[in-house]
Amino acid sequence: MEEARKYIEETYSKLVKKDPDQTEFLQAVKEFLNSIEPVFTAHPEFIEQNILERIIEPERIIQFRVPWTDDQGRVQVNRGFRVQFNSANGPYKGGLRFHPSVNQSIIKFLGFEQIFKNSLTGLPIGGGKGGSDFDPKEKSDAEVMRFCQSFMTELQRHIGPDLDIPAGDIGVGGREIGYLYGQYKRINGSQAGVLTGKPLMLGGSLARTEATGYGLVYFTDKMLQNEGKSFENKKVIVSGSGNVALYAIQKVHELGGTVIACSDSNGYILDPAGIDYTTVKQLKEVERKRISEYVTTHPTAIYSEGNIWDIEEAYQIALPCATQNEVNKDLAKNMIAQGVIAVAEGANMPSDLEAIEVYRQAGILYAPGKAANAGGVAVSALEMSQNSQRLSWSFEEVDEKLTDIMEAIYTEVRDTAKLYQVEGDFVAGANIAGFVKVALSMISQGIV
Numbered sequence: 001m002e003e004a005r006k007y008i009e010e011t012y013s014k015l016v017k018k019d020p021d022q023t024e025f026l027q028a029v030k031e032f033l034n035s036i037e038p039v040f041t042a043h044p045e046f047i048e049q050n051i052l053e054r055i056i057e058p059e060r061i062i063q064f065r066v067p068w069t070d071d072q073g074r075v076q077v078n079r080g081f082r083v084q085f086n087s088a089n090g091p092y093k094g095g096l097r098f099h100p101s102v103n104q105s106i107i108k109f110l111g112f113e114q115i116f117k118n119s120l121t122g123l124p125i126g127g128g129k130g131g132s133d134f135d136p137k138e139k140s141d142a143e144v145m146r147f148c149q150s151f152m153t154e155l156q157r158h159i160g161p162d163l164d165i166p167a168g169d170i171g172v173g174g175r176e177i178g179y180l181y182g183q184y185k186r187i188n189g190s191q192a193g194v195l196t197g198k199p200l201m202l203g204g205s206l207a208r209t210e211a212t213g214y215g216l217v218y219f220t221d222k223m224l225q226n227e228g229k230s231f232e233n234k235k236v237i238v239s240g241s242g243n244v245a246l247y248a249i250q251k252v253h254e255l256g257g258t259v260i261a262c263s264d265s266n267g268y269i270l271d272p273a274g275i276d277y278t279t280v281k282q283l284k285e286v287e288r289k290r291i292s293e294y295v296t297t298h299p300t301a302i303y304s305e306g307n308i309w310d311i312e313e314a315y316q317i318a319l320p321c322a323t324q325n326e327v328n329k330d331l332a333k334n335m336i337a338q339g340v341i342a343v344a345e346g347a348n349m350p351s352d353l354e355a356i357e358v359y360r361q362a363g364i365l366y367a368p369g370k371a372a373n374a375g376g377v378a379v380s381a382l383e384m385s386q387n388s389q390r391l392s393w394s395f396e397e398v399d400e401k402l403t404d405i406m407e408a409i410y411t412e413v414r415d416t417a418k419l420y421q422v423e424g425d426f427v428a429g430a431n432i433a434g435f436v437k438v439a440l441s442m443i444s445q446g447i448v
């Protein structure tokens with residue numbers, strides 16, 4: 001459809017003119033736009049209503065100063081962000097990232113992808129994201145607490161249980177959410193529903209910590225089953241060793257696969273006997289140490305510096321669970337050379353556009369993050385439901401709901417790709433299925 005192609009191209013070039021330096025955001029928008037052309041034949045009203053230009057513009061961006069005092073008594077200043085991207089389907093929902101690389105481009109790319117991910121869950125949540133360039137690594141608990149208190153002192157005026165409900169992401173786990181919640185409560189009184197990913201004693205949900213990693217593996221398992229395959233006896237590599245990676249490793253092992261390597265931002269460990277999940281959990285979650293320490297208790301493992309996707313070792317399934325753009329064209333080619341048959345993303349946008357093209361050319365199974373890692377936000381929405389009802393469901397109950405949601409997302413993505421004649425293209429399936437629901441919802445609310 002000539003008109004649709006022209007509309008897409010014009011929308012993208014306008015954006016490039018407005019935000020030429022926001023490389024991650026432009027990349028996320030380009031990936032989305034590249035796959036949605038088939039939608040406009042069935043929905044010409046999306047062009048009349050200029051939905052694309054509206055959906056790539058955040059409803060609101062909040063940027064603020066976060067001053068705090070370190071243990072030496074020096075005043076430090078970081079930058080805080082919250083992007084309230086789209087509330088067509090419900091209150092803004094999406095995590096907070098604390099990492100030195102955080103800037104407006106990164107938060108916008110994450111917030112943009114969150115719109116479609118949240119739509120795919122089928123739950124009534126809009127898309128948002130936030131964070132700071134604060135680095136929690138090597139900070140004392142007291143420093144992290146003072147930073148979180150200062151961050152929340154400003155953020156609290158912009159969020160609320162029916163308005164915007166942040167959660168965790170890179171650098172924001174139970175400890176940080178606890179401090180953020182404590183400060184919110186001090187200012188506004190007790191409202192457990194304002195943050196998700198809370199520790200259990202503060203109204204958190206069982207299985208929220210595990211949800212993104214488990215959900216990723218449930219999705220991947222469905223995708224493999226559809227091809228008559230499974231995790232059984234497969235060798236798997238998982239990048240990262242944080243929240244998502246850790247529980248992906250645990251679930252892969254439960255399903256009969258062997259995770260032979262994982263990583264952090266310094267390097268990776270290769271343990272052909274299978275990564276010992278309990279040791280990684282202790283090192284990363286409890287002791288907050290580097291992954292290199294793993295080899296001191298596991299002599300069969302080898303530690304190397306560099307990118308994990310450089311590994312030359314036969315394996316079949318790749319689960320990137322660290323960060324954006326960790327896989328480029330050459331690393332994707334290396335995966336294929338090692339025998340990879342499926343890539344499923346626990347991280348957000350871990351494969352760059354050229355890497356995705358390599359997967360396509362090789363004809364392997366590929367599940368983009370916005371579908372495969374939606375389990376985290378899905379269980380966050382279940383945490384909101386439990387908070388509203390003043391109830392807490394059992395681990396099994398939440399895990400069962402998570403399994404059903406991931407299965408439903410898989411089926412919707414697969415069937416949407418088929419319906420729009422791009423069978424097997426899960427990027428298109430996820431983008432189209434997520435987008436159509438939001439676009440229809442936006443139109444029904446008028447020009448707002």
Ligand code: NDP
Nearest residue numbers: 169170171212240241242243244264265322323347348376
């Ligand atoms: P964590 O902070 O718990 O862990 C992040 C992991 O990735 C760490 O091992 C970290 O290593 C590594 N990492 C971070 N930056 C880099 C980098 N530049 N290069 C190499 N490795 C890096 O975060 P999460 O596990 O929560 O998040 C991981 C990914 O999953 C992110 O893309 C996030 O957006 C996505 N995600 C998370 C969800 C959640 O529920 N937590 C939900 C959906 C998606 P190091 O310790 O050395 O920094």
